[in-house]
Amino acid sequence: MPKTEASRKTVAYRHGSDSLEGILVRDAASAGPVPTVMVCHGAEGRSDVLAEMSERVLPWGYQAFVMDLFGKGVSGTTRQELDALMRPFLEDRDMLADRLSAVVATVAGLPEVDAARIAAIGFCFGGLCMLDMARTGAPVTGVAAFHGMLTPPPGRTPRKIDCKVAVYHGWDDPFARPEDVVALAAELTESGADWQFHAFGQTAHSFMAERANRPELGIAYSARSAERAWSGLRGFLAECLDPTG
Template sequence: MRRIAMPPLRGLLLGSLLLSGFTGTALADAPDGHSIDYQVGDEAFTGYLASAPDEARGTVLIIHDWDGLTDYERQRADMLAARGYDAFAIDLYGKGNRPVETDARKAETARLYDDRERMRRLTLAGLEEARQQGVAQPTVVMGYCFGGAVVLELARSGQAEDVHGYATFHGGLGTPEGQSYSADTPPILVAHGGADTSITMSDVATLAEELEAAGVTYEIEVYSGAPHAFTVIGGDRYQARADEKSWAAFHSLLDEAL
């Protein structure tokens, strides 16, 4: 993948504004995203849609971390809309379900890790809802931490139509028993922190071997000294260098895929 210069960042949170150097005038021009309630069967969910101000170059589907769809995913959606993409952050937990305690977050992720069919179904339902909202096609799917694992689950399934690329940021990389990647899987970008103790470099190497054996187009970027969750602006493990480099790599994928 070719590299592009890191653009100024825009977002909802003060940390992003400080990182980008944007003024109050720039903030006034920021995309106007909004929440979207939708149903999957008899269950209610709430996503977030940020639309490109002009004709969109394509769509980015965002899959949240283990704490559910929060201001962080909304911020990233607005940043993508500012760059000319429609962005839809989906909800895998259910309307109003945004766990705060660690045990509650573990329980929510375990519920989906233990029921991969439900994980895929809810992800595809979120993609369908985005398209019902009139977003541009084609699509790239991206996710953070737990969401990154969901991204790879969707990539292995081959069930998502008109998806032209996948990206996982400090996400889970393991392949469940009985699953595998196919040669026609769209390109995959893996952004990983070299100091991540949750997902190890051994996990990275194993994934690379699987993708290489399957003939999948992929790129793995490892950022020295970056811990798990290095992209979470305002978090105690945030690393600006790794965030900026991974964001630039992601936009390079978007340029090529969309």
């Protein structure tokens, strides 16, 4: 695997009255526009931990844009804070779609980005965001959801999904039950999506997050499943972002 040295650049953007700030993470040796992986945070908000995780895609020939949905400097730690940040978007999925669209437009307009080759991945709440990006036709080549919530916006008729979709799921995740998995498969099939679903046994919610350690709530890191998911993601991104993929 080629050696890379990560560099970071903050990118300010707005949606409505909110000021937001993402991070472009790229190989310091990169020159010119590069295929880009947008990375969406969970209910905690944009974090340096997520920026570090995003460096995983650099040796694969891509760069990452760590998005911010909640606002510059806005984050949460307690369950009450996390719910307060996430709840408005869960209750207004149209607002969520508009915000995601604004982020995609921001990323596509960056001179460092190959606008024809943008994919997106997300974790937990960010996993739901990825599925909603696919559902609303965001101009990306593929989305991948990790231990995300799977339920669609209520009362919405499935539309055609043009981008590729991958889902990485812990079978013991209490926030996405087997019936939700079956319902999502039916929805994606009805939408004509090119989709794949990877479920890992003996694996709970937040299995990609090394600091996750609340097994009594069904939340726990799994090194084995995380590495399997990263390995699967590499192949998926090659399909979405490489010219021959």
